[in-house]
Amino acid sequence: MNRTDHPHTFTQLNDLLDFLDLDRAQLTDLDPAPPGFGLRVPRAFAERMQRGDPADPLLRQVLPLTLERQTVDGYITDPVADAAAERAPGLLVKYAGRALLLVTGACALHCRYCFRRHFPYQDFGPSPARLERALTEIARDSQLTEVVLSGGDPLLLDAARLNDLIERLEQIPTLTRLRLHSRVPVAIPSRLSPHLAERLSASRLQSTLVIHANHAHELDASVCRVLHDWQAAGVMLLNQSVLLRGVNDCADSLIALSERLFTCGVLPYYLHALDPVAGSAHFQVSDATAKLLLETVRARLPGYLVPRLVRELPGDYAKRPLD
Ligand SMILES: *Cc1c(COP(=O)(O)O)cnc(C)c1O
Numbered sequence: 535m536n537r538t539d540h541p542h543t544f545t546q547l548n549d550l551l552d553f554l555d556l557d558r559a560q561l562t563d564l565d566p567a568p569p570g571f572g573l574r575v576p577r578a579f580a581e582r583m584q585r586g587d588p589a590d591p592l593l594r595q596v597l598p599l600t601l602e603r604q605t606v607d608g609y610i611t612d613p614v615a616d617a618a619a620e621r622a623p624g625l626l627v628k629y630a631g632r633a634l635l636l637v638t639g640a641c642a643l644h645c646r647y648c649f650r651r652h653f654p655y656q657d658f659g660p661s662p663a664r665l666e667r668a669l670t671e672i673a674r675d676s677q678l679t680e681v682v683l684s685g686g687d688p689l690l691l692d693a694a695r696l697n698d699l700i701e702r703l704e705q706i707p708t709l710t711r712l713r714l715h716s717r718v719p720v721a722i723p724s725r726l727s728p729h730l731a732e733r734l735s736a737s738r739l740q741s742t743l744v745i746h747a748n749h750a751h752e753l754d755a756s757v758c759r760v761l762h763d764w765q766a767a768g769v770m771l772l773n774q775s776v777l778l779r780g781v782n783d784c785a786d787s788l789i790a791l792s793e794r795l796f797t798c799g800v801l802p803y804y805l806h807a808l809d810p811v812a813g814s815a816h817f818q819v820s821d822a823t824a825k826l827l828l829e830t831v832r833a834r835l836p837g838y839l840v841p842r843l844v845r846e847l848p849g850d851y852a853k854r855p856l857d
């Protein structure tokens with residue numbers, strides 16, 4: 535099959551394996567129909583995987599395994615207690631001064647380790663009435679100075695809706711900062727519009743885009759190009775990663791990621807210890823290993839390229855440093 539004949543987004547395991555020239559026999563434990571959280575991989579992301587490599591670090595992030603169905607002690611459906619922090623539907627207030635606004639349940643890419651994989655997104659749909667309630671609540675609480683647009687993925691909203699939302703937030707006088715957390719720049723770089731960067735840089739609110747890349751291979755030339763456009767527009771660019779066994783749990787890989795991020799105009803921000811979400815135990819890296827890895831990274835990179843190794847504990851007022 536010609537590569538361009540492949541689906542725009544892979545939702546069937548066989549199609550993805552075909553695209554990558556992988557034989558099912560090269561992979562064990564595959565789950566072709568994972569309940570509740572299916573395969574979802576944009577072709578633009580799959581194109582950055584190494585064909586024929588069953589251990590490819592990008593593939594491992596999205597490959598559904600039957601292991602995910604196992605019950606493991608300590609791995610639960612809402613490990614970060616999002617449900618308890620819900621102040622209005624889709625509005626989470628967990629951290630001082632900051633509100634998380636979940637503007638859509640959809641994601642461009644399904645990451646198997648995701649801490650929100652069991653989140654009841656269907657209840658958090660971006661209906662106009664719900665959004666009104668959330669905006670009213672944000673305006674009512676003068677302690678809130680920053681809104682983090684999250685999801686799902688806020689950059690999957692269409693441009694007009696996103697623009698409306700930014701306008702509404704700009705009208706709340708107590709807000710000074712706006713943050714977008716998105717995997718779209720990495721998952722589907724062509725969806726990242728330079729107009730949005732210009733819109734944000736012209737905003738009264740100081741804007742930051744926090745991307746999510748776990749491996750240097752995610753940041754190919756197409757991704758780097760759009761990030762440079764955003765950097766040129768004056769939007770602060772940061773990255774968060776999750777430390778994942780079989781993906782980025784070696785110092786060389788973390789160092790390459792930091793260096794590649796900087797080349798693309800992005801500073802490493804967080805390296806998250808895995809949240810113990812049900813179905814993700816096979817990605818777990820021990821704290822001892824995580825700290826050792828960070829020691830090596832710190833010994834080899836300038837301080838500004840060393841991410842903060844953190845863990846989220848339910849009920850905490852901030853991420854907790856591990857090292
Ligand atoms: C931790 C966290 C934030 C905010 O973290 P900062 O420490 O303010 O950067 C926002 N969204 C999610 C999903 C988080 O886990």
Ligand code: SF4
Binds near residue numbers: 645651687
């Ligand atoms: S893009 Fe983010 S929210 Fe969506 S599945 Fe991946 S980690 Fe989860």
